[in-house]
Amino acid sequence: MTPSGTINRIALLFAMDAEGTPIAEALTLGDPEPLHAASPARVRRGMVGDVDVVHCIHGTDPTHGVDRIGTEAAALTSWLMLEHVQPDLLVNAGTCGGFEARGGAIGDVIVAQSAVLYHDHRVPLEGFAQHSEGRFVPLEAAAVARLLGAASGPISSGSSIDVTHDELAFFTREGVLAKDMEAAAIASVCQDLGVPVMHVKAVTDLVDHPEPAHEVFLRNLASTTEVLCNRMVQLVRWIGEGRTLDDFAN
Numbered sequence: 001m002t003p004s005g006t007i008n009r010i011a012l013l014f015a016m017d018a019e020g021t022p023i024a025e026a027l028t029l030g031d032p033e034p035l036h037a038a039s040p041a042r043v044r045r046g047m048v049g050d051v052d053v054v055h056c057i058h059g060t061d062p063t064h065g066v067d068r069i070g071t072e073a074a075a076l077t078s079w080l081m082l083e084h085v086q087p088d089l090l091v092n093a094g095t096c097g098g099f100e101a102r103g104g105a106i107g108d109v110i111v112a113q114s115a116v117l118y119h120d121h122r123v124p125l126e127g128f129a130q131h132s133e134g135r136f137v138p139l140e141a142a143a144v145a146r147l148l149g150a151a152s153g154p155i156s157s158g159s160s161i162d163v164t165h166d167e168l169a170f171f172t173r174e175g176v177l178a179k180d181m182e183a184a185a186i187a188s189v190c191q192d193l194g195v196p197v198m199h200v201k202a203v204t205d206l207v208d209h210p211e212p213a214h215e216v217f218l219r220n221l222a223s224t225t226e227v228l229c230n231r232m233v234q235l236v237r238w239i240g241e242g243r244t245l246d247d248f249a250n
Ligand code: SAH
Pocket: 015, 016, 066, 067, 069, 070, 094, 095, 096, 097, 098, 160, 161, 162, 179, 180, 181, 182, 204, 205, 207, 213, 214, 217, 218
């Protein structure tokens, strides 16, 4: 019997090609293969130290020719991948919007801790209101945050890159450090399938800054994905040295 928390296989999940491909190359994983005949998602595999790594990118939207970002592709891809691969841990990595008001800056790395939320599911009905906020619990990962020099705190997902007044108030109330478009959907699937999950996000733009997020995003995408790549390679190699899930916490 293997001790509990042993990590033999990890899955890495990325929404965008620009986020995931540099990491697959740095870890010298195998060539991309389809995850499923009906999905544009691509997987690459390889051993890093003692750990079997399965790397997956959502893939390209067949109609519009862009990365399949967002919660729908995230939920479908993560469900398909987890069923197929059965990893001991899923690490969702990518870019995010950060918050100047809570000390955030372009290029910062954030590890989700305490809560993974939805900020744009507004259903003011008892029970459904709480359900709509998600509030999933990521793996305790204080030691990983220290290792990566990352901030840690709540992160929140929604279906838009811009932001409303109500959403800004929600972020302040919850102390959110990172805003993205996938994490909560992935966390929900991981909860259903009983797979521990971590989210590692690097800041491309600042949500509470007057400049439109999508312009800042494009300007900082290359430098931020380089930071993300370095940290993810560091994390995967650390896991490959032989860690248990307990090592992530303290
Ligand atoms: N591909 C588009 C932009 C996509 S930005 C382009 O090139 O213009 C959205 C992607 O980056 C999502 O996958 C999301 O998870 C992340 N992201 C980065 N900054 C974000 C923000 N401020 N709000 C929401 N998602 C953000």
